[in-house]
Amino acid sequence: xxxxxxxxxxxxxxxxxxxxxxxxxxxxxxxxxxxxxxxxxxxxxxxxxxxxxxxxxxxxxxxxxxxxxxxxxxxxxxxxxxxxxxxxxxxxxxxxxxxxxxxxxxxxxxxxxxxxxxxxxxxxxxxxxxxxxxxxxxxxxxxxxxxxxxxxxxxxxxxxxxxxxxxxxxxxxxxxxxxxxxxxxxxxxxxxxxxxxxxxxxxxxxxxxxxxxxxxxxxxxxxxxxxxxxxxxxxxxxxxxxxxxxxxxxxxxxxxxxxxxxxxxxxxxxxxxxxxxxxxxxxxxxxxxxxxxxxxxxxxxxxxxxxxxxxxxxx
Amino acid sequence: xxxxxxxxxxxxxxxxxxxxxxxxxxxxxxxxxxxxxxxxxxxxxxxxxxxxxxxxxxxxxxxxxxxxxxxxxxxxxxxxxxxxxxxxxxxxxxxxxxxxxxxxxxxxxxxxxxxxxxxxxxxxxxxxxxxxxxxxxxxxxxxxxxxxxxxxxxxxxxxxxxxxxxxxxxxxxxxxxxxxxxxxxxxxxxxxxxxxxxxxxxxxxxxxxxxxxxxxxxxxxxxxxxxxxxxxxxxxxxxxxxxxxxxxxxxxxxxxxxxxxxxxxxxxxxxxxxx
Numbered sequence: 001x002x003x004x005x006x007x008x009x010x011x012x013x014x015x016x017x018x019x020x021x022x023x024x025x026x027x028x029x030x031x032x033x034x035x036x037x038x039x040x041x042x043x044x045x046x047x048x049x050x051x052x053x054x055x056x057x058x059x060x061x062x063x064x065x066x067x068x069x070x071x072x073x074x075x076x077x078x079x080x081x082x083x084x085x086x087x088x089x090x091x092x093x094x095x096x097x098x099x100x101x102x103x104x105x106x107x108x109x110x111x112x113x114x115x116x117x118x119x120x121x122x123x124x125x126x127x128x129x130x131x132x133x134x135x136x137x138x139x140x141x142x143x144x145x146x147x148x149x150x151x152x153x154x155x156x157x158x159x160x161x162x163x164x165x166x167x168x169x170x171x172x173x174x175x176x177x178x179x180x181x182x183x184x185x186x187x188x189x190x191x192x193x194x195x196x197x198x199x200x201x202x203x204x205x206x207x208x209x210x211x212x213x214x215x216x217x218x219x220x221x222x223x224x225x226x227x228x229x230x231x232x233x234x235x236x237x238x239x240x241x242x243x244x245x246x247x248x249x250x251x252x253x254x255x256x257x258x259x260x261x262x263x264x265x266x267x268x269x270x271x272x273x274x275x276x277x278x279x280x281x282x283x284x285x286x287x288x289x290x291x292x293x294x295x296x297x298x299x300x301x302x303x304x305x306x307x308x309x310x311x312x313x314x315x
Numbered sequence: 316x317x318x319x320x321x322x323x324x325x326x327x328x329x330x331x332x333x334x335x336x337x338x339x340x341x342x343x344x345x346x347x348x349x350x351x352x353x354x355x356x357x358x359x360x361x362x363x364x365x366x367x368x369x370x371x372x373x374x375x376x377x378x379x380x381x382x383x384x385x386x387x388x389x390x391x392x393x394x395x396x397x398x399x400x401x402x403x404x405x406x407x408x409x410x411x412x413x414x415x416x417x418x419x420x421x422x423x424x425x426x427x428x429x430x431x432x433x434x435x436x437x438x439x440x441x442x443x444x445x446x447x448x449x450x451x452x453x454x455x456x457x458x459x460x461x462x463x464x465x466x467x468x469x470x471x472x473x474x475x476x477x478x479x480x481x482x483x484x485x486x487x488x489x490x491x492x493x494x495x496x497x498x499x500x501x502x503x504x505x506x507x508x509x510x511x512x513x514x515x516x517x518x519x520x521x522x523x524x525x526x527x528x529x530x531x532x533x534x535x536x537x538x539x540x541x542x543x544x545x546x547x548x549x550x551x552x553x554x555x556x557x558x559x560x561x562x563x564x565x566x567x568x569x570x571x572x573x574x575x576x577x578x579x580x581x582x583x584x585x586x587x588x589x590x
Contacts, residue, residue, distance in 0.1 A: 066416055070457035071486070074529050094415035100324040107415055132324075132331035135411035138378055139371055141330060144355075149323060176370040178357040181320060216359065244361045245370065 027229070030270050032167060032200050034122055034232045037089065037273040039296040043082050044278070047285040051085065052078075056289060058086045059296075062275045063118070065092040069110045083118065089233070089273070090120040091202070095160070096130035097170065098143040098153050103160065112164050122232050124169040124202040127153070127190060144179035145189035154196035161199060169200035169232045172222075174239075174248035175211035185217065187225035200232035203269070205262045206254065206277075210239050210246040223265050231269045236262060236295060237277040251280035254291055262295065266302045274299070326355055334372050335411065337404040340365045379407055382417045387424075387449045389501040392510070393441060398434065405431060418457070421450050441514050444493040448501065451489040451523050455531055458486040463527075463583035469576065476590040478554035482547045483587035487525040490545045495519060498533050524584060532582075540575045 027033050038059030043051075050056075061082055068079050082088060094107065115123055128140035143149045153170075161168045172190055184192070194201050203226065212219035238252030254262075254276070266272075276291040321329065329351055336343045344352065344365060356364035380403050384391045391399045410423045428443050463485065472480070496519045500511050520541035523533045536544065539560060546556035557572070579585050 069416065070418070071459035073457035073460070073487075073525060075457050077529060096415075098323075100322075100327055104415070129327055130415075132327035133335075133411075134413075135331055135335060136413060136415055137331060137334060137375060138412060138417055139334070139375055141327070141334070141371060144323075144326065152323060176362075177367045178359055180355055180357045181326075214359065244366065247370070 030229050031232050031272055032230060034167060034200070035273070036271045037087055037121075039274045039276070039292040039299070040086070040089070041285075041288050041292050042275065042277050042279070043079075043088070044282055045078075046282055047288075048078055048081075050285045052081050055085060056285070058289065059292070060087040060089055060273065060275075061085070062089045062091050062277075065090045065111055065114060065123070066094050068114055069107075079118070088118045088120060089275070090115055090118055090123045091171075091275075092123070092125040093138075093140065094130055094136075095125035096128070097125060097156055097160065098127065098129035098141075098149065099131045100129070100152075101131050103156060105163070108160065108163050112166075115164060115166055120166070122167040122169055122200055123164060124171055124200075124233060126173050127170045127193065128173045140173050142173055142175055142177050142179070143189075144181040145184050145186055146181055147183065150189060150192045150196060154193045157193065157197035157199050161197070167200050167232065168197075169202040170194065171202035171204050171235065172207050172211070174204070174207040174214075174246075176214055176245060176247075178215060185222075185225070186211065186215075187222040191225060191227050191230075194227060194230045199230070201226060201230045202233045202235060203231045203265060204235035204237070205265055206235065206237040206239055206258050207248055209255070209258050209261055210248050213246045219261055220264060223261070223268055226268075228269045231265075231272055234262070234265060234269070234272055234274040235277055236274060236291065249280055250277045254294075259294075259298065263298055263302060266299055271299060271303055321355060329355070330368065330371075333368055334375050335407070336372055337376070337408060340369050340372055376404075376407075378417075379403065379412065379420060382420050383424075386418075386421050386453050387446060389449055389497060389504055390442060390445045392504055393445055393500070393514075394434070394438065398438075401433060402428075402431065405433065418453065421446070421453060425450055440516070441495050441497065444495045444519075445497045445500070447491060448493060448497045448521070448523075451491060452501075452531060455487040455489055455523055455525050458525070461485050461586040464580065464585045464587060466577070466580050469580050469585065469588065472588060472590065478552065479590060480553045481550055481589045482553070482585055483589065484548055485524060485584050485586050487523075487531075488548070488584050489521075489523040490541065490548050491519075491521040491523060492541065492545070493519040493521060522584070524582065527583060537569065539570055543572070543575065544579070 040058055040060035040062060043061040043063045068075050070076065126140045127143065129143060130137055130139065130141065157168055157170065170190065170193065172186065175186065190201060208219045208222050212222065236254045236258065237248065237250045238254055240247045240249040240251060274295045276288055276295060278288045333340060333344060333348060333352065349365060352364045352368060356367055358364045358367055380400060383403055394402065406424060406427050410427055412420055425447050428446055434442060494516050495514050496517050498521060500514055503511055520536045520538060521533050522536055522544065523531065526532050542560040542563065543556055546559055
């Protein structure tokens with residue numbers, strides 16, 4: 001669960017969007033042909049002073065897009081400074097791809113304008129709904145895993161990709177609700193949408209772990225069941241054990257079971273951009289960055305050597 | 316809800332209604348709502364349907380309450396925890412969030428406070444002034460940038476153009492007429508000084524803007540200067556604005572339009588003059 005807070009690199013500084021794979025052609029390439037940016041961290045306001053004075057060599061930053069959909073002022077200034085440090089990838093929380101209200105094209109136009117500025121190579125948001133009954137809920141609410149929802153979300157995702165002229169990646173949500181209407185497990189649901197929409201997947205490994213505990217499934221079955229070539233990015237984060245359930249709080253180090261699951265995911269997906277999220281109880285930047293370095297070290301163990309980043313095996 | 320399985324839209328409408336409840340679902344859901352929730356949510360070994368939904372309900376509340384507390388620290392301080400939470404509950408209930416951006420959440424609060432009658436009158440008066448000031452801080456913080464007009468450009472305008480001139484102001488400029496010096500309360504909180512418990516009324520005429528240093532600034536204005544600036548911000552031509560303000564002003568007020576314009580220009584408030 002994530003609250004939007006208050007608020008380029010090689011080949012991306014000019015702000016032009018150059019999707020690595022043409023959107024019109026379904027791709028079987030790993031990561032849908034999108035680049036592996038390494039292991040990055042979320043760009044967060046309390047880290048700005050450190051980042052802009054120390055200029056650490058971060059592989060990439062991920063921003064919460066909505067924090068920068070403003071007209072001016074410090075948020076946009078600081079984004080410009082971050083663009084001078086590393087590539088920036090956009091991650092959103094308000095797309096509401098599963099909402100039954102019409103797509104908000106004003107929001108999408110602002111998102112597109114921001115994407116042109118950041119040069120994000122892809123754009124992600126959650127497989128969830130966010131508004132209904134006249135209210136923006138600012139939450140990532142779950143969809144029933146049904147054929148109806150597959151068709152509905154896939155069609156909207158295609159529209160969004162076409163409008164943005166960018167590959168969209170849908171993130172598996174952290175799941176707390178079990179619908180009676182479910183006709184398939186969530187990994188089949190996500191896979192079916194991604195295949196039908198020809199979109200990417202942002203695989204949140206912590207969310208898989210959280211949902212597996214809450215819903216009682218084997219997280220490895222989840223990872224096995226995805227179309228691995230569609231995974232364009234991974235998320236890692238900490239969670240909180242609330243006794244009756246795990247809550248995706250982004251408020252702690254990545255847990256050991258999630259690190260183990262991350263290794264398992266890499267073995268199936270191959271090298272892929274990995275991002276450490278930390279939002280609540282945010283520690284010093286170096287603590288978060290150490291988590292990203294740990295992710296990079298695990299990737300090196302899995303793929304071996306310091307040579308060129310290997311492509312994953314063909315499924 | 317019909318006997319048939321709910322459509323996606325019906326399902327989302329039901330869940331949205333329950334998630335927005337201001338109290339835990341085990342005490343706030345009606346029998347009909349419980350039945351509807353159990354009809355669509357299976358639950359788990361540890362949590363039943365309402366228990367699973369309660370996770371989202373609690374997050375809805377905490378997220379919005381915390382966002383408002385972050386944006387309105389002086390209001391939260393002035394009201395205290397329980398009255399502030401009660402205000403937020405009433406506000407969210409009467410004015411469901413309508414923007415995708417949490418940043419926009421407090422924008423409807425000044426109007427809501429005008430009709431919110433659960434506070435003592437003295438507390439409410441100060442609260443209304445605080446929220447107008449703090450909402451202005453929110454909107455000025457990330458309003459659009461605009462290059463300021465330089466002093467020479469202002470001086471070079473022909474004299475006969477001035478009466479019809481309309482001034483265009485920086486998008487971050489807010490002109491406020493407040494009943495209490497609430498900016499001093501907010502400043503004291505920012506400096507973590509010993510808390511202010513009383514704030515006697517004092518007519519406080521403020522201009523608030525984001526400076527070239529990217530920080531927010533505020534300054535108190537003289538009554539006539541404030542009145543003229545407020546007229547001009549409302550798009551009145553200069554001569555008309557002066558006439559209106561002069562008609563309202565008492566004779567003792569000092570008029571120094573040239574000095575005011577010089578200060579406004581120096582602070583970057585004027586971005587264009589339409590003649």
